[in-house]
Amino acid sequence: MNAARARKQRLPALTRTEVAARDRLGELDIDLPSTTAVSNIFRAANAARNYLERKVLRDYELSFSGFTVLWVLWIDGPQETRRLAEEAGITKGTLTGVLKTLEGLELVRRTTPDEDRRLTIVHLTTRGKRRMQQVFPKFNQAEAQITAGLNNREWAGLVTGLRGVLAQIQALEDD
Amino acid sequence: MNAARARKQRLPALTRTEVAARDRLGELDIDLPSTTAVSNIFRAANAARNYLERKVLRDYELSFSGFTVLWVLWIDGPQETRRLAEEAGITKGTLTGVLKTLEGLELVRRTTPDEDRRLTIVHLTTRGKRRMQQVFPKFNQAEAQITAGLNNREWAGLVTGLRGVLAQIQALEDD
DNA sequence: ATAATATCGTTTGGGCCCCAACGAAATCAA
DNA sequence: TTGATTTCGTTGGGGCCCAAACGATATTAT
Incomplete structure (x- = not known):
């Protein structure tokens, strides 16, 4: 073609x-x-x-990656490092550093389950949940501002195109 | 609304x-x-x-940002740091580091014009031009693969949506 | 049972990223 | 003219980013 x-x-x-x-x-x-x-x-x-x-994020001491990690934990609940990294779109090694920052802010905590002591389960603290309840509405307002210039047709075209690109890369990587 | x-x-x-x-x-x-x-x-x-x-880029010793900087210089020609950073979508401070790497690879060079000794003009070396002639076709092939799943209508919808988002952010930052 | 293999999360090293502070150079004011 | 202001690119600090190597733990094979 x-x-x-x-x-x-x-x-x-x-x-x-x-x-x-x-x-x-x-x-x-x-x-x-x-x-x-x-x-x-x-x-x-x-x-x-x-x-x-x-x-938005600067006012809440959050980096973009830190926010993304909190978001995944907030939506999907506690989970192991490997899956959390994948969902957040970063590598495990990067996640280790991000979690150290978030743990320092007392927004997340790590635990090791007895069934498999290789794993690390990450979960939000009470402070972490509270932080997300504060920051996400603000974040979402900014998202809405950013996309406010699009009508329904344009919005749908954008999302469809992006999903197409994502699917294609996924297919290319499963070679 | x-x-x-x-x-x-x-x-x-x-x-x-x-x-x-x-x-x-x-x-x-x-x-x-x-x-x-x-x-x-x-x-x-x-x-x-x-x-x-x-x-693509790993085989040519280039980071994504390094490639972007070379691309801007290749398309738009020699230019001062301030504009180059803006075109590449990074800050001046970040560009300084990227240029140090590219200069170490002898792909770019910096000069200070006599008319205004505050400025730094960056230009591609012969090696830099040759590198782009090698890498860009490969890069473009990969870009084509990534977008191969889109038909014309979807491609247009994607580009239109992205431009709309960019324009909106631009407008929001000129508050 | 024990050795080989696989799978965790972490560490390490080099690079990118932003912001804020900085010195050098040019321009503007008085 | 000389002091104040503006505009350069660079530097420093803290954090993110990946790939590769690593030790610890679990699983599989012998």
């Missing part, structure tokens, strides 16, 4: 950078629409992350 | 985590569609970044 050529006649116009890229890459056989899609994912994620950290 | 309610009757079905979140948050007044959109942006960006670093 040649998605590049087909897509080129399609919707969103090119930004200044994208025009410069096309000119610079004239001689190479490049699928520019893919570049546009992927680089916009990174731009949006970067901007959203920084916005949410500055406008 | 009540985007939450309107959107809820709409397209993409809820995943397991999203159902758990809805149940957990029943009593609070939360705009769940916003959470769905934002968290999928992070998930997709995370997965794409890790995939591209592992499958």
Whole structure:
């Protein structure tokens, strides 16, 4: 298939950078629409992350990863490190450091079950639950602001596209 | 407006985590569609970044940020630190470290113009240009794989949605 | 029973990331 | 002209990030 050529006649116009890229890459056989899609994912994620950290999380002593870990524990309940890392989208090694920070803030606690002493079960403390009850509504307000420019159709298109990308990467990694 | 309610009757079905979140948050007044959109942006960006670093960039001694900086220099040409950081989506302080790494690999070089000795102009070396000519086609192939699951309509919906989010954050930060 | 293997979470090393503080250089004011 | 202000890029501190190596524990094979 040649998605590049087909897509080129399609919707969103090119930004200044994208025009410069096309000119610079004239001689190479490049699928520019893919570049546009992927680089916009990174731009949006970067901007959203920084916005949410500055406008919301900073006031509650939370990093973005720390918040994500608390969120998973809040929604899914206590669980072992391995699964928690996967749900939060970070590696086990990274999670160890994040948990040390959260434990220092007394927002989570680690326990080792007697049935299998290799495991570590992480759970929210009372303070951790309280913190999430305070911070999540604020966080959600900011999320709503960020997506306020989208109508229903655009929202659905965004989510569908992102899920498609995720599924594709998943499939590529199960090679 | 009540985007939450309107959107809820709409397209993409809820995943397991999203159902758990809805149940957990029943009593609070939360705009769940916003959470769905934002968290999928992070998930997709995370997965794409890790995939591209592992499958492509690692073989060329490049981090994702290092590659992005080289890309900007390749497309837009030599430029001062301030603008380069902005284009690459990182702070000036972070860029200093990234440039140190890239300079160690002899892929970029820094010069101070006589007209204004506060500035630093960064430009690609010959080796840097050669590296990009090698790595970008591979990178682009991986980008194409990642987005291969989208048809034209889905691609356009994704890009339009991401641009909408970016514009909204931009507007919010110019408060 | 005991040795080999597998699976935990942690540690380590190098790099990225932000913010705030800083010195150097240029510009503006008095 | 010389002091105040602005604008550079860099530095320092704390935290996040991954991959690989590691010790501890559990399981499997002999």
